[in-house]
């Protein structure tokens with residue numbers, strides 16, 4: 001996974017609550033056995049006017065001009081501003097893959113669904129949870145100021161607005177550490193292989209029916 | 213020791229090590245694998261030069277992409293076929309305790325075959341790259357869905373990095389009315405606490421109503437815990453659980469069985485155990501539920517009406533209702549019973565077990581699918597459920613009534629195979645998600661219980677299954 005370095009980027013506001021992972025990347029694209037290639041189908045049903053299927057040339061498909069990511073002012077956006085319970089529903093990791101491969105590096109919302117939250121961090125997509133009132137204000141600012149950008153400093157755990165306001169956010173120390181160093185979590189866990197073995201041996205003795 | 217909740221006990225029993233900030237490495241007993249979320253995990257494993265830690269923890273099946281008819285033709289869609297064959301190859305290469313591939317007599321939806329084969333047992337940690345893994349918690353185990361990176365992590369290390377959630381007790385007491393099912397309890401709970409109401413929690417369903425439910429009904433309930441945003445759903449072990457597990461192919465036997473049962477009987481919350489939150493429900497007040505919108509929390513009773521956004525004071529909520537009504541092509545204040553349907557889907561890991569099919573067949577028996585319904589399909593959750601249903605003659609009842617009787621799989625729950633709604637079609641579905649496009653792009657899903665789905669099929673619109681019974685009773 002790539003290291004998350006602090007960055008600033010254009011903000012795209014997606015103004016709806018409970019955006020589910022079926023909407024982030026519809027099921028037909030889950031048939032792929034690859035980890036890449038999902039960016040063009042991010043929000044497929046909202047983004048295009050026709051029905052998307054794997055293997056289509058997405059550059060030839062009719063875009064929905066009303067969808068926020070298709071508006072000229074949001075081209076090249078790197079930060080997605082979202083509402084409550086973003087990423088609910090299916091556990092598909094294709095959702096953070098699609099967001100990252102589209103070009104998003106961070107999502108800011110008042111709340112995220114549990115599995116999506118974990119999946120995102122495993123792939124270096126930073127999720128920033130901010131108070132609903134603050135998110136509301138960012139939505140207003142983003143709508144009112146074309147070219148609205150935010151600066152994210154992961155080390156400092158802060159988001160800075162164009163007006164110079166700095167907003168702090170919380171992040172678990174372990175997640176921050178992994179993100180900043182681009183660490184492979186499996187490698188980290190395997191450093192404890194001996195402990196896992198000991199635990200397993202004890203478990204096998206105490207509850208042998210679990211080891212058929 | 214202080215009184216502990218069931219969740220505390222299951223958690224404590226699996227902690228390999230714990231960091232000062234509470235991040236823990238927890239051991240995984242059972243890893244369920246299916247074709248959609250595993251290929252990239254196996255690939256990652258291989259690229260890193262790693263091997264599965266404990267192959268005997270793995271039970272696998274192909275369910276999401278498999279067709280539900282014309283099995284003799286195999287999987288016609290080449291993209292789906294490649295994904296299913298990739299699972300075949302990975303299991304062949306790396307191994308598993310049990311594999312139920314496409315066409316196997318015990319193949320089926322991963323969350324149906326786990327419990328029915330005894331692959332999921334009380335006291336286990338159970339994971340799968342699928343959010344509805346919460347289902348298995350009905351057996352008194354800690355079961356939750358994970359993403360593909362975590363699938364790879366479990367393959368490589370037999371562990372997951374987790375933080376403990378808070379504990380929410382959903383306490384349901386009293387007697388359920390006739391025609392009211394576990395599905396209705398699940399929807400009523402989500403209607404009350406919301407789809408984010410359980411975020412940050414694991415839910416224990418408790419109370420005498422839950423105790424009186426069969427294991428299959430508990431599976432339905434725990435299946436939907438994820439729709440309330442919870443990481444896991446669970447029910448304490450009791451005699452009903454133990455009776456259910458006994459004799460299953462992968463369940464322990466003989467002296468080992470007795471030893472296991474002695475341990476399983478401890479898997480319940482201690483008296484006086486503290487929950488972070490408790491939500492109470494009166495079972496007698498729960499009515500058959502029907503969702504009207506594009507989120508499981510957008511739900512009302514069969515006697516209810518489509519809500520009026522004008523009456524919603526909260527602006528964001530009002531916009532959410534308006535958007536959902538537009539997508540669902542529904543007018544405010546329409547009685548639910550006036551909503552006509554185009555298709556009916558009875559199946560999915562929520563409601564495709566034998567008791568679900570019996571409940572639907574009871575309604576379908578001697579009746580006919582209404583003329584305006586283009587397709588009513590029954591998709592058993594597994595090969596074993598299908599065989600059992602056929603032994604009981606349920607297939608004949610459905611076919612005589614005009615339902616299609618299909619082969620097992622996820623089917624129209626998410627429409628990765630051919631079973632899909634066309635744009636604009638409206639479906640009464642026993643699945644668990646009514647998201648936009650979930651059952652097919654532009655499709656409109658109303659979540660209901662199996663009996664309510666069958667009732668809608670014969671009436672052509674939503675109808676109170678209890679009134680249907682009366683009509684028949686009084687001639």
Ligand code: SF4
Pocket residue numbers: 275276321322323342344560561562621622623625626643644
């Ligand atoms: S039946 Fe539906 S919810 Fe259940 S595992 Fe299959 S796709 Fe997921």
